[in-house]
Structure formats: C-alpha cells, structure tokens
Amino acid sequence: MNGTYGIHTVNPFCVRAVAEHRMLHGAFVEVRKMLDVVKGPSEATQPAINAAVARIGILREAIAEHFRREEEGGYLEEAVGRNPALAVAADGLQQEHAKLLAMADELLDHATREGPAAETWKRLVDDLDRFEKFLKRHEGAEDALLQQAFNEDLGT
Ligand SMILES: [Fe+2]
Ligand SMILES: [Fe+2]
Helix, strand or coil: CCCCCCCCCCCHHHHHHHHHHHHHHHHHHHHHHHHHCCCCHHHCCHHHHHHHHHHHHHHHHHHHHHHHHHHHHCHHHHHHHHCHHHHHHHHHHHHHHHHHHHHHHHHHHHHCCCCCHHHHHHHHHHHHHHHHHHHHHHHHHHHHHHHHHHCCCCCC
16 A cells, blocks of 8 residues: 555655666666676777776766765655664765765776776776775665665665
C-alpha cells in the first residue's frame, strides 16, 4: 500500500539519491568501456588521452551536480532529522564531497600535463581506479545511512 497508510512508503529522498547513485555507476561503466579500447599504456595516444579527459570531465561535472543536490536537497539533513544518531556519519560523508572533487581535479590535472602518452595513460587509469573505489565506498555508505534513517529496503 505505497503512500496510503505510510506502510512501506518509498521515501522520495531515498529514491532520488539511490537512482542518482545508479546513474553515476552507469556513467562509470561507460567511461571504462571507452578506456578499455586502449589495451594498455603502450597503445595510448594523445587523442585517446584527450578523449578520456573530456569524458572524465563530463563525469566530474555530473558528480559535482549530484553532490550539490545531496547538499541542497538535504537528503542527509533529512536523514539526521529522522535519526539524530546519524549526524556524525552524515557530516563525514558531506565532507567527503570536497575530497572526491579535489581527487577528480587532480586526476584531470595530471592527465593534461605534458609528458609521454604511455606514462600519462598509466597514471590516468591508476588515478581513476582509486577515485572510483573512493566514490563507490562513499555512495555505498550513503545508501546505508539513508536506509538506516528511513528504515527502508532500497534494493541496493
Ligand atoms: Fe554524497
Ligand atoms: Fe551520493
């Protein structure tokens, strides 16, 4: 009985946050597919680096938008309002936004410096691996926090 008696009501905050996490995951898969066309650093070319930088730049903007919506839309505030015990965790997650964006900027900065294509490519792939791991951990922790706050199974 969704929305009628408040039983198993799917909270719109949760739905949106989780949908955006899935969307970002999909965007990462697309970036990976693009990078996988280059079979290792020795095959890297400047055009391939430029294309990867452009694509990762778009992803960085999508992530920044997502973070803005989380902060302005107050998913985390709403969660803390429902369960004040989550305040410290929510604050920590919010602070990770700036760290993640700085990491993406550093990746793009490294990738646009002059240097041998093979080295640049290797670094780009390594930086992206680290970034993706951190982002996944962040979004996973957020899903868990929302789930705890709204006490709903988000199907993650
Ligand atoms: Fe977040
Ligand atoms: Fe998020």
